Structure formats: C-alpha cells, structure tokens
Amino acid sequence: MLALYDLLYRVEPSPVVALNRVVAVAEVHGASAALEVLDGLAADPRLARQHRLHAVRAHLSERVGDLGGAREDYTEAAARSSNETERSYLLEQEARIAARMDQHPTGVGAQRRTS
DSSP states (O other), X not given: OHHHHHHHHHHOOOHHHHHHHHHHHHHHHOHHHHHHHHHHHTXXXXXXXXXXXXXXXXXXXXXXXXXXXXXXXXXXXXXXXXXXXXXXXXXXHHHHHHHHHHHSTTSTTOOXXXX
C-alpha cells in the first residue's frame, strides 16, 4: 500500500495524497515513523489549515501513547472542521481520551505533548 501511495504522490503530489501516505507509513513502519513524516507535512499551508492533519496526528499520537497530545489534536481538529458529523466524531474521540486520562491521571500515556 505504501508503495502505491509513493507512486500516486509522484503523479499527483496533493496534500490529501501526502496525508493518506502518512497513514500507510503508520501501517508499515509504525505510528512513530508516521508522526515524523507528518511533522514535515505540517509546514504545508494547504494542510496546516485543515482539520485532517490534526485528526491524523491525534490518532497517531494515541497509538504511541501520547494521550495528552491526542486529546489536544482531536480538539483542534474538531474546531477546524466545517462538517457537523465529522466535528461530532472528533469531539467523541476527545471525550474518550479524556475519560482514559481521568482514569489514569498520572499513568503512562497521560502526559501532554510539550512541543
């Protein structure tokens, strides 16, 4: 799948293709590797304004155990979304993470991202 996104990006280097490629990187190389790639995409102004960048970062952050970062990014993604259904889903994810953090306020994954 990642190889196909690499090929597609060569043909159509759009921000959406780049973001979908990040998800493929996560499946092949893990969430930490995908977060590194995503950090590079954050500089693209076409993505920086969209909720999708924050939604993907939230999901990946949760996968690596950064619940604080995930919660912040779900909140930011919801704030940037213009679609009520998407916004509702993102806020549900934020609430789910908040509940996990409340159950383990000093435990692993409760830390907040500092960058």
